[in-house]
Amino acid sequence: MAESILSLQEAGVYQQDNMILKGVDLEVKKGSFVYLIGKTGSGKSSLMKTLYADLPLKEGEGEIVGFNLKTLKEKDIPYLRRKLGIVFQDFKLLPDRNVNNNLRFVLKATGWKDEAKMDAQIEKVLDKVGMKTKGFKFPHELSGGEQQRIAIARALLNDPELILADEPTGNLDPQTSVEVMKVLQEINQAGRTILMATHDYALILKYPAKTLKCDGAKVFEVVQKAV
């Protein structure tokens, strides 16, 4: 049986003192692709934030890529984040520098020093998302789908074991969403684990996978109906 890469037991998710989700039990196995669905405001982003330690785990137990979320210290957060690839709905590329320098900025911030190794890694991740020729473009010169591919490339820079994608297709049209989804599927098939929050039921039907739902302050697995 595959090893677990993420597990929560009886976890509480809080925004300040407000309880958003309670009694969360979930497990994500290494190499799997898992969706997180739920209405606006149901707590998907808050759960994701708890997983990358933007919100503290105040209640219950949690382990992610070998880190204990309950006992995690502030100083350990950068090390946890290096083992995660995080992708957001709004890309979050730095507008004042080109793609190569967006990626170089992250490498430097995470301790890379050798210029040749950085160049090679940048080329490798851009190639993975089909954007090898776009390194000299500035974010505003790229379409939304292209910007999201770059954001995915950025998430791959430190060879993360687990990718947390929070509505990565939320700002994209249906066709571009499918293209970005294909990139995520390829990354998953190459062995990385992906947890993706989404509103996009068309994508779930097209690419079925284990699906967790946030509803009524709880998280539970839903069984997809065959169509």
Ligand SMILES: Nc1ncnc2c1ncn2[C@@H]1O[C@H](COP(=O)(O)OP(=O)(O)OP(=O)(O)O)[C@@H](O)[C@H]1O
């Ligand atoms: N920074 C914050 N401070 C206080 N409350 C917050 C904060 N961010 C979100 N919330 C509250 O937490 C609840 C869950 O929000 P969250 O963003 O996790 O939902 P979501 O399922 O990701 O929604 P969406 O699909 O719209 O992104 C909402 O009631 C929201 O008002």
